[in-house]
Amino acid sequence: MSGLLNLGTRALLANQAALSTAGHNIANVNTVGYSRQSVVLEATPGQFSGGGYIGKGVDIVTVQRTYNQFLTRQAALTQAIQAGDTARSDKLTQLQDIFQSGKTGLGAAVNDMLNAFSDVSSAPTDLTARNVVLTRANELTARFRSTSNQLDEIKSGVTQQLQQATANINSLTSRIAALNEQIARATGTGQAPNDLLDQRDQLINELNKSAQTTTAAASDGTLSVFIGNQAVVLGSSASSVKLVADDYGVPDRKLAVQLGNTTNVLDENTIGGGEVAGLLRFQNNDLVEAGNLLGRMALAITNQVNDQHKLGLDLDGQQGGNLFTPLALADGKPQALNSVTHLPITATVGVTVKDATKMVASDYELRMTGAGTGSIVRLSDGQTTAVTSVPVDIDGLTFTVGAGAANGDTFLIQPFANAASGMNTAIASARDLAAASVIEPQIGTANKGNVAVVSLAAKPAGFVMPPAGGVTLDFTAGSPPTFTLTGNASAPVDTATGNAIAGPPYTYTSGQTITVDGWQLKLQGTPATGDSIKVQDATPTNGGTGYFNLNAGNSDALMGLRDVATFDGANMADGYAGLIAQIGVRTQSAQYASSVSQAIAANAESDRTAVTGVNLDEEAAKLIQYQQAYQASSKMIQIAQTIFDTLIQNMAR
Structure with a gap:
């Protein structure tokens, strides 16, 4: 009789455990990271009798979580991967918003300033027209500084996000370590602590987002995390x-693991995905490129405009100076491990x-192999240039290396x-605007032909001031006409082709x-023999005629900078459009990568939950199944009790 009662008790406890587990599943249907659990049952070994083995019921083996x-x-x-792509995409979208097109963009400011010289060309002595140029120049520099400040704000925001992400990583790893300890103790009982394992998996999942x-x-059941x-x-x-900091002392550029007194710096490429990886890629690549594009634009405009402005005369007949404050380029930063055998570093x-x-x-990165020898690597694309002596010219820049x-x-x-960030105007008075050219033409008083000067402009590249007495073109009529140069001057070059003219x-x-x-002269008409045109210094103190008050040759040349190929083949007027395009391409690529990785991540999570998640319909069906089994087990105990009571009563008679 006790066997039947024991068998019913075993069945009752087993089905009670099954009911509790199903209820536990239902209760955690919305718990993130929860894995469905089920009771694993096995038949209790039967007892041998003369008529064979008689079953003794069921045993609970374990409570198993559904886990893949x-x-x-x-x-x-x-x-x-999705977290990294999304973090970079979000920041690139912010970056793209800084570089606006239209009237509020930098491109419009550049064109407005250069176009303002057209009014000066029409009225060289008009102070109002000159003041418009200075106003446009001030607006241009203000926009450059504002854009640079916005880049700094984005950089500061990225640093804060990285600090928050690293703090989150440290919090999660501490909690994982604590769970490891609990799991190791629980695993010692021989059974898996399912809920603790789920919690640890969820923390690791959260950690992967960072x-x-x-x-x-x-x-022992613990997990090591790398x-x-x-x-x-x-x-x-x-x-x-x-x-x-990185090897050059630039702060917050790398992620490191602190183990005791040892700091192990991680290679950015080995971090893989996660918010930190995405933010580091944005900070160390995308943001650097944006800053370089903006800085190159500011530096090119400053240098080219200043070089041309210096070849003009102001309203007082003085040679022009800088229109913009010259921008100083910072010296190279030495790597921390440089010359460790002979510190301090002096080079x-x-x-x-x-x-x-x-x-x-x-x-750029300069890698020395000896005194004045080595290589310079352009970091944007890895192009390497051998250096056999210094100074060396690369990409329009001159690099010098000091001793040591x-x-x-x-x-x-x-x-x-x-x-x-350092772009500013250098002049405050409209009179100081050097609109007139430092050179002027003189038409021969005895000329009989109709040759005339269409334009004369000094150009920064290779410009040499005409000597005292000027440079004279003496013409001889014919088919075609010819001319010779009198004065210390080089042979003429066809400006359109760049080829020297034979003669x-x-x-x-x-x-x-x-x-x-370095000065360009355009003539129109037909000369007669004996005609001449002289090009001379226009400065009154050097024998000029005062023509500077009447001409705007340098203003024309400044306005002509719009069409000079300056930015990767694009002219100055279109350089900003190229900048926007490069940022836009990066942003679109990052947004596409983010959308793809989001879809892949959603599918992977869906596949995981399809296997490990709780299905309410399935659990409801199990509840009915286990309820019926529980009731049947109870009935079995009831029957055993009734039989036992009947037996006792019969024995009492």
Whole structure:
């Protein structure tokens, strides 16, 4: 009789456990990271009798969670990639919003300033027209400084987000380590602590949103967690992560793991996904490129406008100075490990602008192999240029290396990083605007032909002031006419083709622009033999006629800078459009990557929950099944009790 009662009790307890587990599943249907649990039952070994083995009921083996290691890991990995792509995409969208098009953009400010010179060309002595140029120049510099400040604000925001993310990583790793300790103790009982395992998996899933991880299981049930190749959780111990400076001392550029007194810096490429990885890529690549594009634009405009402005005369007949405050380029930053055998580091690397039209928006790294030898790497694309002697000219920049650089020393050069923030106008008075050219033409008084000067402008590239007495073009009629040059001057060049004109005597072509010693002269008409045109210094103190008050040759040349190829082949007027395009392409690419990774992550999570999640319909059906089994078990005990009572009563008689 006791066997029947024991069998019913076993069945009752087993079905009660099944009911409780189903209820536990239903209660946690909306718990993030919860895995469905089920009771594993097995038949109790039967007892042998002469008539065979008689069953003794059921035993509870364990409560098992429905878990798929591959799908769980895949969901965490895809969420890490999605978090990184989304973080970078969001920041690039903010970056794109800074570089506005239309009337409020930098491009409009550049064009407005250059176009303002047209009114000065029409009325060289009109102070109102000159003041408009200065106003436009001030607006331009203000927009550059404002844009630079906005980039700094984005950078500051990224740093704050990175600090928050690292704090979140440290919090999560500490909690994982604590759960590891609890799990190890619980696993010692021989049964899996399902809810604790779910909690740990969820924390690892959350950790992957900040930084992509890998895990390794130990025999005691604990998990070791790695970011890159560095362990952040080992058993019940957690290491902290923090932001550190890069090799050149630039703060908050790398992620490091602090283990005791040892700091292990992680390679950005090994971090993989996660918010930290996305933010670091944005900060160390996208934001740097945007700053270089903006800085190059500011530096090129400043240098080209200043160089041309210096070739003019102001309203008082004085040679022009800088229209914009010259921008100084910072020296190269030495790597922390430079010349460790002969500290302190004394070598300096300088950089100056040689040709603003050839500059590339990039940082550079100088790697020394000896005194004045090594290589310079353009970091934007990895192009390497061998250096056999210094100074060396690369991409329109001149690099110099001071004494003390040794084999193995490395320097980071950032020519454009802070250029835009320092952009300002250098003159305050409209009278100081050098609109007139420093050179002027003189038509021969005895000329009989109708040759006339269409334009005369001094250009910064190769300009040499005409000598005392000027440079004279003496014409001879013919088919075609010819001319010779009198005065210390180089041979003329066809400006349109860049080819030297054969001679002397040189062939004269009406409407052709020729370049001599950096000044460009365009003539129209037919000369007679004996006609002459002189090009001379226009400054009154050097024998000029005072023509500077009447002409606007330098204003025309300044306005002509609009069409000078300056930014990767684009002219100055269109340079900002190229900047917007580069930022836009990066942003669109990041947005597309974010949308794709979000879809992949959603599918991976859906696949995981399809296997491990709770299905209410299924659990409801199980409740009915276990309820009926429970009731049947109770009935079995009731029957056993009735039989036992009857037996006792019969024996009492």
